[in-house]
Amino acid sequence: MSLTSLDAKVKLRDGKEIPQLGFGTYELDGKDAYNAVTIALEAGYRHIDSAEWYDNEKEVGQAIRDFLKRSGLPRSDVFYTTKLKNNVSHEATLASIKKSLDLCGLEYLDLYLIHGPWGGRTIRRACWRALCEARDQGLIRTAGVSTFGLRHLKEIIEGAGGTDGTDSEPLEVPVVHQIDLHPFQTRTAIVEYCKEQGITLEAWAPLVRGMRFNHPVVKALSEKYSKAPAQILLRYSLQKGFVAIPKSSSKTRIYDNTNLFDFAINDEEMKELDALDEGLVTDWDPTNCP
Numbered sequence: 001m002s003l004t005s006l007d008a009k010v011k012l013r014d015g016k017e018i019p020q021l022g023f024g025t026y027e028l029d030g031k032d033a034y035n036a037v038t039i040a041l042e043a044g045y046r047h048i049d050s051a052e053w054y055d056n057e058k059e060v061g062q063a064i065r066d067f068l069k070r071s072g073l074p075r076s077d078v079f080y081t082t083k084l085k086n087n088v089s090h091e092a093t094l095a096s097i098k099k100s101l102d103l104c105g106l107e108y109l110d111l112y113l114i115h116g117p118w119g120g121r122t123i124r125r126a127c128w129r130a131l132c133e134a135r136d137q138g139l140i141r142t143a144g145v146s147t148f149g150l151r152h153l154k155e156i157i158e159g160a161g162g163t164d165g166t167d168s169e170p171l172e173v174p175v176v177h178q179i180d181l182h183p184f185q186t187r188t189a190i191v192e193y194c195k196e197q198g199i200t201l202e203a204w205a206p207l208v209r210g211m212r213f214n215h216p217v218v219k220a221l222s223e224k225y226s227k228a229p230a231q232i233l234l235r236y237s238l239q240k241g242f243v244a245i246p247k248s249s250s251k252t253r254i255y256d257n258t259n260l261f262d263f264a265i266n267d268e269e270m271k272e273l274d275a276l277d278e279g280l281v282t283d284w285d286p287t288n289c290p
């Protein structure tokens with residue numbers, strides 16, 4: 001894996017590749033989503049993260065399609081992710097996938113995630129089977145999960161938690177797990193388990209949603225490397241081997257967040273950042289839901 005440019009990609013356990021720096025679109029609505037994604041693509045991002053929940057799949061898909069048309073680049077040059085909002089049933093999941101596909105108009109979804117682990121074990125496993133089926137049908141290329149706790153991951157991967165031996169067979173291992181990861185929320189046990197399983201970790205809130213830019217350790221590194229706190233946090237994420245998906249609505253900051261490839265945080269400083277873990281929840285945390 002090369003950390004030298006915005007083109008850096010991570011190889012997934014299913015053999016596909018994902019651009020290591022992506023662009024998040026949470027809280028970008030309508031025209032703002034279209035404009036921000038257009039700027040991001042023009043800045044060189046080739047990985048865009050959306051979700052049924054964000055209610056912007058149409059505008060995000062349109063921005064990607066317009067960019068591809070303008071630039072003459074093939075569909076395969078942009079990696080597009082979206083996510084399942086409601087965990088209801090196998091059939092409802094397949095219907096949601098088809099709806100997301102229609103909305104974005106992108107032929108296929110590069111990555112589709114179960115957004116969160118609600119619904120209980122039986123429903124989670126049914127939804128996961130539906131993702132695998134959609135992958136086999138070619139609607140999605142890669143299937144994964146998001147904000148799952150250890151227990152939820154083990155239910156799928158090891159068949160854990162079943163009663164009376166029913167529905168207890170191991171299912172396919174999710175390829176990607178998107179979860180909040182940054183120095184103030186390191187989720188060590190989940191990260192270790194995912195690494196053992198060969199699951200690629202995607203860091204949401206890699207900028208800590210702006211809540212710790214003034215932390216003394218972050219500020220000291222910012223001064224040392226003449227980089228903004230946001231760039232220190234993103235560089236940390238990339239050096240951890242995570243796929244990072246920062247969001248911004250500002251053209252300047254969208255570009256700033258790509259300026260990460262001319263410095264490196266040393267090992268001692270990486271450990272210093274790791275030691276800042278305070279289990280900070282910046283938005284939501286369903287990892288313990290039943």
Ligand SMILES: NC(=O)c1ccc[n+]([C@@H]2O[C@H](COP(=O)([O-])OP(=O)(O)OC[C@H]3O[C@@H](n4cnc5c(N)ncnc54)[C@H](OP(=O)(O)O)[C@@H]3O)[C@@H](O)[C@H]2O)c1
Binds near residue numbers: 204207
């Ligand atoms: N799976 C999940 O449950 C889940 C949950 C949350 C998020 N996500 C995904 O992960 C993406 C990133 O997470 P996030 O949006 O919550 O948080 P984030 O990327 O950590 O932080 C975004 C915030 O940082 C600000 N910002 C961006 N660049 C900056 C810079 N260079 N300097 C100063 N401030 C900067 C943004 O403000 P401006 O817009 O004003 O620049 C925004 O307020 C989301 O957009 C979404 O795609 C997934």
